[in-house]
Amino acid sequence: MDKNFEYMRVAVAVPSLKVADPIYNVKEIAKISKKAAEKEVKVLVFPELGITGYSCQDLFNQKLLIDECEVALNYLLEETKNYNILIAVGMPIKVNNQLFNSSVVLKEGRIYGVVPKTYLPNYDELYEKRWFTSSIDKISNRLTLCKQEVAFSENLLFKDRLSSLCIGIEIGEDLWATIPPSSYHGLYGANLILNLAATNEVVGKTSYVRDLVKIQSGKSIAAYAYASAGEDESTTDTVYSGHCIISEKGKILKEGKLIDSFYFVDIDLEKIENDKAKYSMKMEKKDYQYISFDLGSNENTPLERYIDKRPFIPSxxxxxxxxxxxxxxxxxxxxxxxxxxxxxxxxxxxxxxxxxxxxxxxxxxxxxxxxxxxxxxxxxxxxxxxxxxxxxxxxxxxxxxxxxxxxxxxxxxxxxxxxxxxxxxxxxxxxxxxxxxxxxxxxxxxxxxxxxxxxxxxxxxxxxxxxxxxxxxxxxxxxxxxxxxxxxxxxxxxxxxxxxxxxxxxxxxxxxxxxxxxxxxxxxxxxxxxxxxxxxxxxxxxxxxxxxxxxxxxxxxxxxxxxxxxxxxxxxxxxxxxxxxxxxxxxxxxxxxxxxxxxxxxxxxxxxxxxxxxxxxxxxxxxxxxxxxxxxxxxxxxxxx
Incomplete structure (x- = not known):
């Protein structure tokens, strides 16, 4: 495909996982990253807290586990340093004695930023507030991770210098909020939202999540890549299925339940940007930090996307x-x-x-x-x-x-x-x-x-x-x-x-x-x-x-x-x-x-x-x-x- 057509290959992945084993988990993440690079994927998102597993519970309070996460992240940076992919991976990060459920955004050995979760669920089988702090209560907007000083905020947008790609990130339950962070991300320029999630299986929840992702991608005038924790998570109290979705402007492009695998699709940035210009709106003023990187779109690669030859005809x-x-x-x-x-x-x-x-x-x-x-x-x-x-x-x-x-x-x-x-x-x-x-x-x-x-x-x-x-x-x-x-x-x-x-x-x-x-x-x-x-x-x-x-x-x-x-x-x-x-x-x-x-x-x-x-x-x-x-x-x- 011609890079001038502004298609961007985006993937969602659910790797094999061992709960509370960061080194094993990053090795699996690195394996999928390599396969994704071979398929010329440009943006790759993994599930929430994927380096430890979402279901560690009180083990999140163990210093050994938190310290090992940084060691594991160093390994992942080294293993993926030759891949031209922007990767979003989840891990717990301690900053100023506060623990955050975070997404680390990395590419070619460099950490571009860390996005902490804002809305922490604390009901039924979910009790994240027991361990984590909301981004609203963070003390600092900077942190040092793997000897790199990086931005640390829920209001980060990652912008490619070589295309119109602009990425915003939210984590799991953020999507369920009355006004999700992605709503603001979309208003301030994001045309791709990544959600690192860990949604457990409850009757009717899969269809509800599908509707949330579909509607939010439409409301935000953006593509939305949602990767949820897989079945290797602990089944002590609940089950996870690896439900993954890629949606674009209210239309599901890919959906399924993944096990140790990934899938990808080419999103249409030009279509999204045209609609953003056409339907532009603004809400309350927020301070966003734009972080630039070099990525670019694929060239001379077959388009990985269904083209509807009769777009006016209902499915x-x-x-x-x-x-x-x-x-x-x-x-x-x-x-x-x-x-x-x-x-x-x-x-x-x-x-x-x-x-x-x-x-x-x-x-x-x-x-x-x-x-x-x-x-x-x-x-x-x-x-x-x-x-x-x-x-x-x-x-x-x-x-x-x-x-x-x-x-x-x-x-x-x-x-x-x-x-x-x-x-x-x-x-x-x-x-x-x-x-x-x-x-x-x-x-x-x-x-x-x-x-x-x-x-x-x-x-x-x-x-x-x-x-x-x-x-x-x-x-x-x-x-x-x-x-x-x-x-x-x-x-x-x-x-x-x-x-x-x-x-x-x-x-x-x-x-x-x-x-x-x-x-x-x-x-x-x-x-x-x-x-x-x-x-x-x-x-x-x-x-x-x-x-x-x-x-x-x-x-x-x-x-x-x-x-x-x-x-x-x-x-x-x-x-x-x-x-x-x-x-x-x-x-x-x-x-x-x-x-x-x-x-x-x-x-x-x-x-x-x-x-x-x-x-x-x-x-x-x-x-x-x-x-x-x-x-x-x-x-x-x-x-x-």
Whole structure:
């Protein structure tokens, strides 16, 4: 992976352990550190009090054990001095006759700082206050350890000079506090939080810890690496399982229970830093000390991270709930709009394609909320020069089965007359030929809305808005647009989900055929066999690719080089590099040049983290230049050749 893409390899580890045997334990820590170095890990975190074991209890009061910890740490410094890894290891440290549960941060034989634990649990089977002092009560902010004078504070942030990496540390129960130290770490620049933990097994605790880590990584806008003590700890009163998690901005990247092993993942610092800049907040002022080190990210190493090729599609585990939530957001937006303007009717154009099908489903759901009969929905099919029997028949089945009022109004005669009026050759199938049909349909819908006292429902989706794949003041315009926050890949997924979960029989069959119909505006005449010849993806490129580009350009603000790099990984078995790059070039050109359509788009609710509404989300000049993006793409072409 290119170091310029700001990925950082982070690992969590649970080594083999003997309680109260520091030398044995650091040898095991050193073994894992060596293996991690071979995998080009850059940051490695071990469990809480890993040099002694967490479960030493009153042995923590033994001077012999505490003194031996420093001997063991010296050994570890020597053993890892040739590894370009920042290591966080836990041990008890006595400072000014106070004993602290601490994390030692070291790299290449040097100790960069020591972070003491702040929130000491003192309930049920946990009684750390019996031995340890909270960081709040420490006397000094410096200490001498292994003949090195180092910073000693809970407010230390470790910053890499060669990348944007900034590390904050908290220990175990710190995470459970009302305001954890990591909340402050995140506000003051940390994009990676390390937690050296020792969480014992209690029914339900694993899922609770998972939620804590996941939520805290999201709240802190950071990655979070959590390494908990393993099963070699004493089982006198409780059991430890080695529960380890790496999360990034609210998403679990790796999770499992480790025994004498480690796992790693590449976190995305660029994504985190972009979001920190976007959502920056401050709390009370704290005195933080920033400690610099040289680390850098990996180069020419395969990326160790799952790249989601369809980022808008919910994962299988949450698909049903997420689809219901999306449909509810869409229908609630329309329900509230109709309720507030006291509208009892809706007018919607139905083509038999994906977008209008989803929009009709949303409208039906909104009318259920309004407790208005679906017969008050006027669904209008408007066959034209490119309409095929397949889409026409599917449209009729869907309208009939959903119980809406059906109108059929052909646009053929009106368009022929219009072409005569403006002097356009009907045999010339250019943009005028296509756009006139789209505008004629919109005019019909608008006039019917006036006639019926209803609301024209927009059907266009987020992907079409991004690419400008809509006719200005044609299908681009409506009175309320329900799909503007839903990209094409998700439209397909929602229609498929709805057909499977909510329908049977004739309606289900029609919806499944809609899902499998090639995406087309059907503005050009079909083939002699009556099949669609105007395939949208033949012009704009795969919607899988375009939605991937849209997400990573708008949501993550990635540069073309990184978008291309990730797309090559995600779609390596589906598209050639040439196809990916050509589609990316087309995406940027259309995204910039078609902003004028988005600048005056109708109202419609935002569904997720990517929206192009000029009012709530995406504010961009309509005449901005795309040359900078094109230059980057040209360089990519040169490198590819």
């Amino acid at each position: 299988n585990s949450e698909a049903d709930n997420r689809c219901r939530e999306i449909l509810n957001i869409q229908s609630t937006g329309l329900y509230q709009r109709m309720k507030k303007i006291n509208s009892k009717k809706a007018i919607i154009g139905i083509s038999g394609g994906l977008d209008s099908t989803l929009a009709l489903i949303v409208t039906v759901e909104a009318f259920k909320k309004l407790k208005i009969p679906t017969s008050n929905i006027m669904a209008v099919t408007m066959p034209g020069f490119g309409t095929t029997d397949r889409t026409y028949n599917n449209a009729y089945v869907i309208m009939e089965e959903l119980g809406v009022t059906i109108r059929e109004i052909s646009i053929v005669d009106a368009c022929i007359q219009h072409f005569k009026d403006i002097g356009h050759n009907i045999d010339l199938h250019d943009l005028t030929y296509e756009n006139a049909q789209a505008r004629e349909r919109t005019q019909i819908l608008m006039d019917l809305a006036n006639l019926e006292g209803g609301l024209v429902i927009g059907t266009g989706d987020l992907s079409e808005l991004a690419l400008g794949w809509c006719t200005y003041n044609g299908d681009h315009m409506s009175m309320y647009a329900v799909n503007t926050g839903v990209p094409k890949t998700l439209v397909k997924y929602l229609v498929k989900w709805y057909s499977t979960v909510e329908t049977t029989g004739r309606l289900q069959k029609a919806l499944k055929d809609v899902y499998n119909t090639p995406v087309s505006p059907e503005l050009l005449p079909p083939s002699k066999e009556g099949n669609i010849i105007q395939i949208t993806e033949n012009t704009v490129g795969s919607y899988d690719l375009n939605d991937f580009f849209l997400y990573n350009t708008v949501r993550n603000a990635y540069r073309p080089e990184k978008v291309f790099y990730l797309a090559k990984i995600a779609f390596k078995d589906e598209f050639t590099e040439e196809v990916i790059l050509n589609t990316l070039v087309n995406f940027y050109k259309r995204f910039f040049t078609q902003q004028f359509k988005r600048s005056c788009m109708p109202d419609g609710v935002t569904r997720g983290s990517v929206s192009l509404s000029p009012r709530s989300s995406w504010k961009m000049p309509s005449d901005a230049s795309y040359e900078l993006w094109m230059k980057k793409c040209e360089k990519l072409k040169d490198l590819m050749n």
